[in-house]
Amino acid sequence: MASQTEPAPPVGTAVTLEPLVRRVLADNPSAFTLHGTQSYLVGAGRDVAVIDPGPDEAEHIDALIAAIGDARVVAICCTHTHRDHSPAAAPLKQRTGAPIIGCAALNLESIGPRGDAPFDPTYTPDRVLADGERLTGDGWTLTAVATPGHTSNHLCFALEESGALFTGDHVMGWSTTVVIPPDGDMGQYMASMELLHQREDKVYYPAHGAPVTNTRQLVRGMIGHRRQRERQILRQLQDGPKPIPAMVTAMYKGLDSRLVGAAGMSVLAHLTDLARRGEVVSTDDTWSLTN
The missing domain is CATH 3.60.15.10 (Ribonuclease Z/Hydroxyacylglutathione hydrolase-like)
Known part of the structure; x- marks a missing residue:
């Protein structure tokens, strides 16, 4: 943003x-x-x-x-x-x-x-x-x-x-x-x-x-931007379990290649927070909704 x-x-x-x-x-x-x-x-x-x-x-x-x-x-x-x-x-x-x-x-x-x-x-x-x-x-x-x-x-x-x-x-x-x-x-x-x-x-x-x-x-x-990202992540996972790179590709259209790694870390930060709140869970490198 x-x-x-x-x-x-x-x-x-x-x-x-x-x-x-x-x-x-x-x-x-x-x-x-x-x-x-x-x-x-x-x-x-x-x-x-x-x-x-x-x-x-x-x-x-x-x-x-x-x-x-x-x-x-x-x-x-x-x-x-x-x-x-x-x-x-x-x-x-x-x-x-x-x-x-x-x-x-x-x-x-x-x-x-x-x-x-x-x-x-x-x-x-x-x-x-x-x-x-x-x-x-x-x-x-x-x-x-x-x-x-x-x-x-x-x-x-x-x-x-x-x-x-x-x-x-x-x-x-x-x-x-x-x-x-x-x-x-x-x-x-x-x-x-x-x-x-x-x-x-x-x-x-x-x-x-x-x-x-x-x-x-x-x-x-x-x-608001961060909350929107969080909602995007949850929508991504509504379609089934996904690894972070797949979510980054779907969520960050036209992203500068130098920023792909940082975008992945940002998604991980959101997922870690969501996991702490009991909304998502990870298995190996894949994330999914708890419900």
Whole structure:
């Protein structure tokens, strides 16, 4: 499900999105990152925080350092630990002396092939934030919002002064996120989406894609999209037991071949959630309705 789009931002250039927020794009475009990972600098005074420092690429780290300028980095914050989000945290800490604060460490192998970035084994936080914990700097306050689902350790960060929410990969500005078991959990993802729908954030700043201003409308649409996928899966199984590849072929017409594996993992995430609710059962590699 596509959402909002914008022209490709300039790579390595700090772009001001609002008085307290600047964005720096890393040069790592792909079928899963769109134009690349977007790192955010929060703060316009003597203190700044860096959210999702991105991949460990010298050019991107140099661009962040240039954007930071004479300010003091008080926190390097990661929404989660996929390799397009957190590996630059350690070298940025070396260069600035700032602590790594945010999501918990997590390093798991996927149960199957994946096209998105796997987990970052180098991530070592100095402080893990619980839901509702705050970070403060000169003129800004960030509050952690636990949003498990895409990964079990995923956090968003709310900028209290402006009503902005940094959504990492939980809500992206161009597509729905991938949910890949065993760590990705569709039930948790849907609960986290319902949580965001209850909030009144004015704008989302995702790690990939354009800022989102119709926040609750977009979340409502994404929830509806996932429920529609679930209904599609159940309709597929009404015709009899099926393996996941057959369901993907039937459900995802014209899908980019690079995304077939991720689509299969998304179907598996739905099936795992449905099985937990007692609606489907698996035998070997085939799934069927329980009734």
